[in-house]
Amino acid sequence: MAPQREAGQGVAPPASRLFTWEEVARRDGRGDPSRERWLVIDRKVYDITRFHKRHPGGSRVICSYAGQDATDPFVAFHVDKTPVKKHMKQLVIGELAPDQPSFEPSKNKLLVEDFRELQSTVEKMGLLKPNPFYFLVILLHILLLDAAGWFVLWYFRTSVTTFIFATTLLLIAQSQAGWLQHDLGHLSVFSSIKWNHIVHEFVMCHLKGLSANWWSFHHSQHHAKPNCFLKDPDIEIHPTIFSLGKPLSEELGKQKKKYMPYNHQHKYFFIIFQIYSIYFIFQRKLWRELAWSATYFIRFFITFVPLLGVKVVLGQLLLLNAVRFLEIWCFTWVSQMNHIPMHIDYDENTDWVSTQLQATCNVDQSFFNDWFTGHLNFQIEHHLFPTMPRHNFWKVAPLVKSLCAKHGIAYQCKPLLTAFGDIVRSLKDSGQTWYDAYMNG
Structure with a gap:
């Protein structure tokens, strides 16, 4: 598993969009199926709004972590992560801002x-x-x-x-x-x-x-x-x-x-x-x-x-x-x-x-x-x-x-x-x- 980058460590690529945990948390899809759904894995932010229905493990599994950090369940559920990560590249929309901690406040x-x-x-x-x-x-x-x-x-x-x-x-x-x-x-x-x-x-x-x-x-x-x-x-x-x-x-x-x-x-x-x-x-x-x-x-x-x-x-x-x-x-x-x-x-x-x-x-x-x-x-x-x-x-x-x-x-x-x-x-x-x-x- 990739090491976690702590707050303030490293600099995001210039073209990358930067987000806060609060912005991610608002994209949980609750109450409206058409709402955006985002999640975080290893500090990268993924938009699963359209993908979740095609998720091989089922829509509800991945949607359980919409608006949240899904790093540990991702590691736990996927046996072979290499092909999965290749597909995930299409879903990346940015990453957490450098001033954001690697862990949500609730963690x-x-x-x-x-x-x-x-x-x-x-x-x-x-x-x-x-x-x-x-x-x-x-x-x-x-x-x-x-x-x-x-x-x-x-x-x-x-x-x-x-x-x-x-x-x-x-x-x-x-x-x-x-x-x-x-x-x-x-x-x-x-x-x-x-x-x-x-x-x-x-x-x-x-x-x-x-x-x-x-x-x-x-x-x-x-x-x-x-x-x-x-x-x-x-x-x-x-x-x-x-x-x-x-x-x-x-x-x-x-x-x-x-x-x-x-x-x-x-x-x-x-x-x-x-x-x-x-x-x-x-x-x-x-x-x-x-x-x-x-x-x-x-x-x-x-x-x-x-x-x-x-x-x-x-x-x-x-x-x-x-x-x-x-x-x-x-x-x-x-x-x-x-x-x-x-x-x-x-x-x-x-x-x-x-x-x-x-x-x-x-x-x-x-x-x-x-x-x-x-x-x-x-x-x-x-x-x-x-x-x-x-x-x-x-x-x-x-x-x-x-x-x-x-x-x-x-x-x-x-x-x-x-x-x-x-x-x-x-x-x-x-x-x-x-x-x-x-x-x-």
Whole structure:
């Protein structure tokens, strides 16, 4: 990463336009899609007003940083920066004036400098380089679990016991496939971006029957501004169903909004939480993904038709829905244990490190926790270094802890069951906050 130029250092080229942070901040595009959108990367000012709709990572990801400094997320998200920087030259409209600091007033300058030094250390240690053999073993164990689920029904015939056992094996296979597609979506399995995309479609569409593009589209937005209302889709879709975080719960209550009985949301959260992957495929006309996803259902019905006797259709639908429902239920517990109990509010435009740390927490390391959660128990490290292969999280964790300790920032890590319990407690507290504001506001 290019070194940062401090205020007053260097002289801008004569032909270059000079800007202040205040001028950049006004170009955030809020409230009007036609408004200008600018952002800053390494002190250079870029006009993304027209480009954002063509941004390969999605319009909303890059627009999350309109009017702000996007240096650290740019480094974090882009694996191969050389071709990206060549294209970016067309978007440069100037740079920050020499009297402007390299960091916005809202940023923790010392923390940002130390984190960028850590980024350089991580690259030198090779922690961003994947081990394809590790992920090959992960894929093989998923295929083995999937085959074992079929074998149980074939060899032991259908009964309540074998049905439950087979469903459990298929559930584990689906869950592990979910974590593998997560790795692929973050470009952390292969050195080649192309191969990450190809295998991501295979795992997400063929092994799970879901849309790879749907996941990438929403998950990138989540990583850009986690737990930021109106920017994180995991939070944005909730107000009609859930009331999350104290500030937003108070706001909904005072506005007398009652889309749902939020004070009971801790009871219905894990039932209502669903996805709309297939709808996304049709909406975006992703016909290749539709064909890939269809092979999941075709394979499922062909392999289980001979095993379920007379009640073929009913039995297959029951098995398919049982696996799907339980897998989503499991995914919800694991994915939300790191975020729902954390700080949720509007975008406060803090530095990259603070933004990620206030929205994430870790779960204790163990062989089971690592495997069961797909290493999402290292959510802090994953959010700070989203393209880092999961098998290296434990290596960078001590360095991140030291960074947090140096700057007096909480590094939260808890037992797995405590993390699960915190989801329910957080939902209950937020719901009660809404109820109190609704009744008394």
